[in-house]
Amino acid sequence: MANSPHTPGVVPGRLAREAIEANFSDLHPPLDDHEARVAADRCYFCYDAPCVAACPTEIDIPLFIREIATGMPEAAAKAIFAQNILGGMCARVCPTETLCEEACVRMEAEGDPVEIGRLQRYATDRLMAKGVHPFTRAAPTGRRVAVVGAGPAGLACAHRLAMHGHDVVIYDARPKPGGLNEFGIAAYKTTGGFAQAEVEWLMKIGGITVETGRELGRDLDLATLRRDFDAVFLGMGLAGVNALRAPGEDLENVENAVDFIAELRQAEDLSSLPVGRDVVVVGGGMTAIDAAVQAKLLGAENVTIVYRRAREKMPASEYEQNLAAAKGVRIICEAMPVAVHGDGAVREVEFEYTVETPEGLKGTGERFRLKADQLFKAIGQRLEGAPEGLALEGGKIAVTGPGRTSLEGVWAGGDCTPGEDLTVVAVAEGRDAAEDIHAWLMG
Amino acid sequence: MADLTTEFVGIKSPNPFWLASAPPTDKEYNVRRAFEAGWGGVVWKTLGIDPPVVNVNGPRYGAVWGPDRRLLGLNNIELITDRPLEVNLREIKAVKRDWPDRALVVSLMVPCDEESWKYILGRVEETGADGVELNFGCPHGMSERGMGSAVGQVPEYIEMVTRWCKANTRMPVIVKLTPNITDIRYPARAAKAGGADAVSLINTINSITGVNLDNFAPEPEIDGKGTHGGYCGPAVKPIALNMVAEIARDPETRGLPISGIGGVTTWRDAAEFLALGAHNVQVCTAAMTYGFKVVQEMIAGLSEWMDAKGFASVSDIVGRAVPNVTDWQYLNLNYVTKARIDQEKCIHCGRCYAACEDTSHQAIWMKEGRVFEVNDAECVACNLCVDVCPVEGCITMERLAPGTVDPRTGKVVEADYANWTTHPNNPAAKAAE
Secondary structure, eight states: OOOOTTOOSEESOSSOHHHHHHHTSOSSOOOOHHHHHHHHHTOOOOTTOHHHHHSTTOOOHHHHHHHHHTTOHHHHHHHHHHHOTTHHHHHHHSOGGGTHHHHOHHHHHHSOOOOHHHHHHHHHHHHHHTTOOSOOOOOOOOOEEEEEOOSHHHHHHHHHHHHTTOEEEEEESSSSSOTHHHHSSOGGGSOTTHHHHHHHHHHTTSSEEEEESOOBTTTBOHHHHHHHSSEEEEOOOOOEEOOOOSTTTTSBTEEEHHHHHHHHHHOSOGGGSOEESEEEEEOOSHHHHHHHHHHHHHTOSEEEEEESSOGGGOSSOHHHHHHHHHTTOEEEESEEEEEEEEESEEEEEEEEEEEEETTEEEEEEEEEEEEOSEEEEOSOEEOOSOOTTOOEETTEEOOBTTTBOSSTTEEEOGGGSSSOOOHHHHHHHHHHHHHHHHHHHHO | OOBOOEEETTEEESSSEEEOSSGGGSSHHHHHHHHHHTOSEEEEEEEOOSSOOOOOSSOOEEEEEOGGGOEEEEEEOOOSOOSOHHHHHHHHHHHHHHOTTSEEEEEEOOOSSHHHHHHHHHHHHTTTOSEEEEEOOOOSSGGGGTOTHHHHTOHHHHHHHHHHHHHHOSSOEEEEOOSOSSOTHHHHHHHHHTTOSEEEEOOOEEEOOEEETTTTEEESOBTTBOOOEEEESGGGHHHHHHHHHHHHHOTTTTTOOEEEESOOOSHHHHHHHHHTTOSEEEEOHHHHHHOTTHHHHHHHHHHHHHHHHTOOBGGGTTTTTGGGOOOGGGSOTTOOEEEEEOTTTOOOOOHHHHHHHHHSOOOEEEETTTEEEEOTTTOOOOOHHHHHOSSTTTEEEEEOOTTSEETTTTEEOOSSOOOGGGOTTOTTOOOOO
């Protein structure tokens, strides 16, 4: 008999293959030409537009939207890519509701912003579909730069360096480039193999080589990179996952949410991916939401997110919280895990309610248990294996200005440096570091 | 309930909304549907002398669109009716018989000789139609044959043909004017001199709606070529309003009944035409865009507005704005206003700032936190900020009270009316003493 949402344990195929496929289709379907023109027409072409200031990569949003409105999405895409070479992915994954769209003056006017994210996707899709790369590489400089990590920061840095004529080698620990774009974002946000297609398109600039399966600290070391290259950019992200520090954490089916998401993104057939009947996710960020929603979409009967602080402190945006709720995910706030129970495999998770005090978060003493045959940990990632000799700040690589580390000739950006862990922030940091490296190399 | 019935040159209709002579009034089938939908009258599409004209077999219309493909302007290269005269006459007679309470006026265009006019007027009289409208406006095709706007652009011809018509029919004669001239008052005066009972305006405006940037053909395109067509629709309303007002306030034509035409799309447009001196309105593009039902919004809206304003009949509205249309030289130069930005309504888009800073008088400050304020010392009250502001009522023009000092000029605002004719900077100013 086929599995269903009620089948106990962690099993695949809780829903029919077609149902799962439908569940994982594009969250925001692309705009067609007419929809894009209508959406674009709502932009007021603000003076010194607030949306631009709210974009970490400072895309000239009013200009690109006007280019769409006048029937030139290719020109719009060039305006986007000039600032953000991963504008296609950012159009899909940016939490626009807390960035450009939150700043849109239409929010103040009527609470309904211009659909900047979807318009950006429309423009970038149109140009990328032509298979051409909008930029040309400068004459080779003969300089070589090593980039560690083929995620958003590394790719943005490598592209900008290559554009300036430098030769770049990107090293990445995983078997494919893309970083979190490929392994760490909910599937319904980037369908149709977009992450790999984007990398291939980006590489058309030329001058970039990617070496996968090469991990810093295991297969590479910073001293050698510094010796062999004229400059180094570190954008390896956060490989470590924070522990619950609760007894029972080592039971079977207690997993890192990021591993679940990565496995899901790489699965050929989602109906073969096992998921629990009762799934509990501990955490309150985007990773928690992505894991919980996808577990639900795979057919889990009950999915609960438990976050230790109050709802308004959740790092996941209100939009993301509503998305989870709409998909049937329950969110419990102000409770922390104190124990994981089970016999071999997890069966229950025990929580204690919390209260904020001047001394910090404390347990109230009141406890409850949730049934769980699968528990995902999504309480943050941390930098693992930082090379010797680099100054750190709050457990991440300390930087000054455009990503300069404490070591001469070494830059860093993305999640492995302090600041917001967003794709678009990583792109900005990679791009800006590249400009600084270029100035340093040519100065 | 306001009374919407109107009487125009002796022709009664249940409301002031007529369909203009155009494709919607080319056949009995269409006109019956129009009357069923509620139109007060129609001007039947222009009849000519047989054999009928032949239309192009490619596109007859070109368009200009606003956001969401809203039709803002339409252009056409269609000719007068291409059906035999006898067919049209038979249908006109049948429709008039069945709809005696509706106005049915017949548009005419025949060669410029009295015999042709005399002939067709006689034929139309036999149908029982209420009146005729002389098509002196059609700007394409027919004008190349010495008709339409070829007549309407020469006041002497207008007067001559109008006189022929008045001499050869007992029906009221309405003269339809072309806007493709320099001063609309001259053709209107000529029509009056010829004995016209009324004028109707505007006919369509010479236009090319666009150019195909692939094959470089003008739009609408017929096999790679294009020609100027007649422009109509919402885009032409301001031009039509001015021309109607010019005739309404011209001492030589004052009191001549006017049927207002040009971009009437809503009840409000109609009310504006009436206020500027039109006695009724004719509609085409709105019906061609939305279908005949659109008249129901116009009737309901006009009626509602008249009730709210306390106007009992359409004639109460006609010409109410005409005394307020004047020449520039009589505008009050002591009326000093300044822009005021309502900070509660402002959404901080900065369009007023960009417009003023880049293209006007640098009279808006952009302060910390995107706060926009008017600098009275620079504001000339041009109103551009009001026009570009996306929020209705956010920026207003407020009058400086007499006795206060205008920070821009340093002068005390005078309470008295004073205009350019008395201004000291006017070399031709009349001395005050």
